[in-house]
Amino acid sequence: MGRIVFTMVTVILLTVGVSVAYAAPLKVAATIFPLADIVRQVGGDRVTVTTIIPAGASEHIYEPTSSQMRQVADVVLYVKVGAGMDDWVDRLVRSARKPPMPVSVTSGVRLLRTAEQELLGQEEEEHHHSGDDPHIWLDPILVRDSIVPRITEALIKLSPADSSRFRDNAKRFQQELTRLDQEMRQGVAGLKRHEFIAMHSAWAYMAKRYGLRQVAAVETFPGKEPSARYLVELVKLARKQGVSTIFAEPQLSNKAAQVIAREVKGTVLLLDPVGGENIAGRNSYLALMRYNLSQIVRGMGK
Ligand SMILES: [Zn+2]
Known part of the structure; x- marks a missing residue:
């Protein structure tokens, strides 16, 4: 009896499976974790996202x-930062079976110029940055x-049937971002x-x-250890401006930051620009930013 029921259920599922195939979650790739989390907040269970x-x-x-x-072979949407940072992803998704929809979150946004240029023009540009x-x-x-x-519009384009769901999710997440903004204002x-x-x-x-x-930035390009001459300049600058907090990052070596901090009798704390799914306390965009706020308050609140 049990087996018959099981078989019947299987047959029903197989039959239904064909007609509900459209409801499979949209496969999305994002270059960095914060963007992946934002896609998840808006897409909910209608998306599966790869970082x-x-x-x-x-x-x-x-x-x-x-x-x-292979990971991105069947994505229908990919989200990148753009502005020269992660444009390599365009080549990566070229191997996909069907060309996915691209979203570049910096396009159409008024970008600032990279900050280190204002400090030390004498450091030669070794990387191919647009300067944005x-x-x-x-x-x-x-x-x-x-x-x-931007992400909401892209998801709606790919799955119009879910538009009200995406819009509701987006609205809820935007309210949480407003709350985060208030916390940041109060914190600083x-x-x-x-x-x-x-x-x-x-x-x-x-x-x-x-x-x-x-x-200023310790590394004028991430991963490039600063020269001794540059470190001397940074120490001078830190003294002149009364800077006592050097923010290192979990993704980069903090040796140089330690050197500067020792010279100015300051402290090294962490700020994390990307976080990650499995990093406790930094495993969502909101958690990541709250972590960063708490580090800022720790470093500059006294
Ligand atoms: Zn960066």
Whole structure:
């Protein structure tokens, strides 16, 4: 009896399976974890999202592997930052069976220039950067008003039947971003200092939003250890501007940051620009930004 019921259920499922095939979740790839999480917030269970750059890797020095070509072979949408940061993903998805829809979250956004240029023009440009600062995702308001709407529109285009669901999810997430923004404002309101030195110049949008100042970056290009001469300049600058907090990053070596901190009797704390699915306390966009806020308050609140 049990077996007959089981067989019948199987037959029904197989029959129904054909007609509901359209309802399979949309497969999406995002280059960095924050974008993957934002897609998940909007898409809910209507999407499955792959993060291409693994946790622990810098968003700038990552080289995709050939196994990742298989990972993205059947995505219908891919989300990148753009502005020269992760445009290699365009080549990666070229191997997909059907060309997926691209979303570049920086396109159409007024970008800042990368900050380190203003400090030390004498460092030669060794990387092929456009000079536009790609780190817009570290400003919750740009996420709310620019990235979320763009991702929502893309998902709706791919699955119009889910449009009201996507819009509801987006609205709910945007409310949470507004709450995050309020927390950030309250958090920085009590700071004693506003200047800091960053590991790489990832924080200009966040700094601009909250009245902070990323005075300089330890690594003018992520992964490139600073020269001794540059370190001397940084120490001088830190003294001149009264900077005592050097923000290192989990993805990059903090040796140079330690050297500067020792010289200016300051402290090294972490700011994390990308987080990751399996990193406790930084495993969602909101958690990541709350972690960063708590580090800022720790470093500059006294
Ligand atoms: Zn970066």
